[in-house]
Amino acid sequence: MPELRAKIFAPARDPLWSAIAAVTVSLVLSFLAIASTGRDPLAGFGYLISGALGGPGPFGETAIKSAVLILTGLSVAVAFTVGLFNIGAEGQLIWGGLAAAVAGRVCPWPLCLCAAAAAGAVWGFLPGVLKVRRGVHEVISTILLNWIAIHLVHGWLVAGPLAAGGTASISVAGTEPIERAAWLPRFFSQSRLDVGFPLALIVAAGIWFLLTRTSRGFEWRAVGAGQEAARAAGIPAGRRICEAMALSGALAGLAGGLLILGTEHKYPGVFRTGYGFDGIAVALVGGGTAAGTALAGIFFGAIRAGATRLQLVGIHPSFAELIQGMAVLLVAAPRIFQPLFAKLRPTPQPAASTTPVPTVQP
Amino acid sequence: MKRIALCVCAAALALACKKKQAEHTIGLALDVGGRGDQSFNDGALRGLEAMAAGLRYTARGYQPLPDAEYEKLELHPPHLPIPPPLVLSGKAQEDYEPNLQLLVDQGAELVIAVGFMMEPAVRAVSARNPSAKFLLIDSPVLDGSGRPTTVPNVRAVVFREHEGSMLAGALAGELTRSGKIGFVGGMQLPLIRKFEAGYRAGARAVNPQAQVLVAYTGTFDDEKKGIEVGQDLYARGCDIVFHGAGLDGLGVIKAAQQAGKLVIGVDSDQSHVAPHNVLTSMVKHADLAVYLAVKDVLEGKFAGGDVVLGLREGGVGLAPAGGDAIAAITPEMRSAALADVERLRAAIIAGKVRPPGTLDELARFKPPDPAELGLAHAVAARP
Numbered sequence: 001m002p003e004l005r006a007k008i009f010a011p012a013r014d015p016l017w018s019a020i021a022a023v024t025v026s027l028v029l030s031f032l033a034i035a036s037t038g039r040d041p042l043a044g045f046g047y048l049i050s051g052a053l054g055g056p057g058p059f060g061e062t063a064i065k066s067a068v069l070i071l072t073g074l075s076v077a078v079a080f081t082v083g084l085f086n087i088g089a090e091g092q093l094i095w096g097g098l099a100a101a102v103a104g105r106v107c108p109w110p111l112c113l114c115a116a117a118a119a120g121a122v123w124g125f126l127p128g129v130l131k132v133r134r135g136v137h138e139v140i141s142t143i144l145l146n147w148i149a150i151h152l153v154h155g156w157l158v159a160g161p162l163a164a165g166g167t168a169s170i171s172v173a174g175t176e177p178i179e180r181a182a183w184l185p186r187f188f189s190q191s192r193l194d195v196g197f198p199l200a201l202i203v204a205a206g207i208w209f210l211l212t213r214t215s216r217g218f219e220w221r222a223v224g225a226g227q228e229a230a231r232a233a234g235i236p237a238g239r240r241i242c243e244a245m246a247l248s249g250a251l252a253g254l255a256g257g258l259l260i261l262g263t264e265h266k267y268p269g270v271f272r273t274g275y276g277f278d279g280i281a282v283a284l285v286g287g288g289t290a291a292g293t294a295l296a297g298i299f300f301g302a303i304r305a306g307a308t309r310l311q312l313v314g315i316h317p318s319f320a321e322l323i324q325g326m327a328v329l330l331v332a333a334p335r336i337f338q339p340l341f342a343k344l345r346p347t348p349q350p351a352a353s354t355t356p357v358p359t360v361q362p
Numbered sequence: 363m364k365r366i367a368l369c370v371c372a373a374a375l376a377l378a379c380k381k382k383q384a385e386h387t388i389g390l391a392l393d394v395g396g397r398g399d400q401s402f403n404d405g406a407l408r409g410l411e412a413m414a415a416g417l418r419y420t421a422r423g424y425q426p427l428p429d430a431e432y433e434k435l436e437l438h439p440p441h442l443p444i445p446p447p448l449v450l451s452g453k454a455q456e457d458y459e460p461n462l463q464l465l466v467d468q469g470a471e472l473v474i475a476v477g478f479m480m481e482p483a484v485r486a487v488s489a490r491n492p493s494a495k496f497l498l499i500d501s502p503v504l505d506g507s508g509r510p511t512t513v514p515n516v517r518a519v520v521f522r523e524h525e526g527s528m529l530a531g532a533l534a535g536e537l538t539r540s541g542k543i544g545f546v547g548g549m550q551l552p553l554i555r556k557f558e559a560g561y562r563a564g565a566r567a568v569n570p571q572a573q574v575l576v577a578y579t580g581t582f583d584d585e586k587k588g589i590e591v592g593q594d595l596y597a598r599g600c601d602i603v604f605h606g607a608g609l610d611g612l613g614v615i616k617a618a619q620q621a622g623k624l625v626i627g628v629d630s631d632q633s634h635v636a637p638h639n640v641l642t643s644m645v646k647h648a649d650l651a652v653y654l655a656v657k658d659v660l661e662g663k664f665a666g667g668d669v670v671l672g673l674r675e676g677g678v679g680l681a682p683a684g685g686d687a688i689a690a691i692t693p694e695m696r697s698a699a700l701a702d703v704e705r706l707r708a709a710i711i712a713g714k715v716r717p718p719g720t721l722d723e724l725a726r727f728k729p730p731d732p733a734e735l736g737l738a739h740a741v742a743a744r745p
Contacts, residue, residue, distance in 0.1 A: 061460050163550075164508070
């Protein structure tokens with residue numbers, strides 16, 4: 001299982017080109033899918049593009065979704081640097097959103113974002129500690145923690161103690177609205193583009209720097225490549241895992257904060273996101289690197305924003321997920337099947353293995 | 363690279379300019395509950411698609427609705443001369459606002475927002491587009507501090523659900539044999555409390571001994587929770603359960619099927635979901651609200667402001683209880699119960715009985731004197 005995961009996430013020989021190829025093929029396949037149902041695929045793609053980029057309004061929507069997807073994608077990518085598969089971005093995002101909604105009652109937006117990141121970090125730190133101290137597999141613990149977050153926040157806090165009082169006759173679902181000062185500043189009146197998108201890009205740049213240009217990033221990657229070897233080299237592997245998971249959670253929490261502070265302005269009664277899970281897809285297509293994740297996040301954000309308009313030509317808005325799913329499949333599949341084919345193919349390996357292996361590496 | 367980006371933008375702009383809609387296009391946006399809840403959302407869609415446009419939504423797009431089928435609907439006013447409507451589902455809560463704006467940009471003559479969760483989006487988009495017309499169903503427009511207000515280009519429709527629910531409670535109170543009836547709500551909101559308060563008051567009015575068990579699922583989109591809660595209420599001895607829980611309610615109906623007990627549907631006539639178990643449905647005519655708004659727009663009579671639809675206006679009421687479920691009840695009991703419900707209905711319309719709309723009002727609610735209203739069954743049930 002770890003080997004398989006390593007292969008799925010292993011940087012392909014040419015990650016950029018493999019991702020571009022996967023995305024292109026998935027777009028072509030979805031074009032054919034529309035055509036096969038007898039609808040006009042050209043008009044569909046025209047709506048898709050105009051819904052994503054056709055003017056300041058649509059671009060703002062793309063930016064909102066992209067920012068969230070970049071951050072959840074980075075969350076998954078950072079956890080993978082230390083060799084952990086964080087499926088818990090959804091739960092971390094939910095806590096981040098709630099923290100932002102609560103902090104937004106009293107703090108300006110920068111502090112709210114800090115609160116969101118902190119809340120997400122706690123929820124990401126937990127599976128890290130469980131893994132290091134108790135050996136609990138992070139896939140199991142993060143999935144379970146997602147459900148705990150969903151039920152605690154949606155089932156209890158937002159519906160109970162934190163619910164807006166409202167009046168006896170007016171139905172308002174969710175928490176009290178946040179203060180004006182906590183709204184993310186917007187740049188234009190015609191667009192909902194807010195500071196979230198540039199912020200996500202800055203964070204992506206920061207993550208790139210951290211992972212590739214600092215000794216801490218190097219140690220994380222060393223732990224991800226092999227814990228025992230890292231430990232032998234004097235790196236406190238357990239601590240590094242917990243740090244990376246906390247950062248991973250913080251990124252997902254930040255994503256939740258952007259949604260609440262940017263568009264909702266309160267924790268809504270029905271907060272259906274799925275962005276935490278989509279982060280896995282974004283990180284996969286992005287090849288696990290910061291730059292790739294940012295690009296993939298922008299691409300999927302644009303598809304998401306544009307897909308709403310497909311309804312105008314009778315195509316279900318879930319079409320965006322179809323494109324996304326196919327892109328993931330096309331990126332991941334070759335890496336799963338390559339080793340399989342390599343094994344099936346008769347190779348001159350046995351002969352090679354009889355040669356004495358040098359025992360000491362220089 | 364820049365050139366490619368420019369080309370893409372130009373193409374997008376060309377497309378953006380091309381979309382001119384036919385005259386009298388009506389747009390409708392749903393919240394994340396979406397199409398297919400057999401209840402509130404489908405009610406609003408019925409008002410626009412079947413009643414106003416005379417169309418049926420299928421996997422291949424809109425098809426004309428045959429007259430024979432149309433006349434089976436409870437309300438079937440004459441169709442209106444409008445082209446196929448634009449309907450958008452919200453995939454996520456942050457899509458509500460762009461969806462409404464998109465409908466405005468598409469030239470929709472009326473933009474319909476279904477559900478109180480759309481209220482903040484309606485407030486924002488209606489302020490940005492003062493010349494566009496909006497219909498908001500199930501919530502008044504609120505101002506920044508959460509107080510109801512009115513906006514000149516938004517018609518906000520709310521319903522007096524407690525009036526119809528009181529009839530449902532009376533019917534359940536009359537027909538229960540175990541003396542225990544149930545209510546399943548969705549989220550604990552004032553909106554759903556109206557259903558609960560009215561229902562409990564109705565049961566109390568005709569059968570003071572009847573016990574009403576109340577449970578809330580906490581959601582509107584989780585059928586499994588509805589099944590669980592429904593099973594629980596039936597296991598605790600309820601023989602009739604009323605639900606006001608959106609999609610969760612379909613789960614309650616499933617629980618009724620499993621238990622072989624009766625259930626009262628909500629918002630749309632749900633008897634076709636389980637003909638042997640759905641006694642009746644407390645119908646909330648979102649379809650009527652939509653139809654009337656479209657009609658007013660076509661006739662140039664559309665005006666903003668609040669509209670309240672109750673029993674008197676035909677906005678709420680019980681669906682005809684003529685299914686297999688009611689056929690299983692003895693004719694004497696059936697006719698006595700239905701006659702009592704009818705008398706209560708007349709009394710509410712005449713203002714002689716005021717159904718409570720909140721739990722506070724329910725606590726203060728004094729059941730009407732059965733003899734004065736001529737409630738036969740209730741009088742007989744007295745010791």
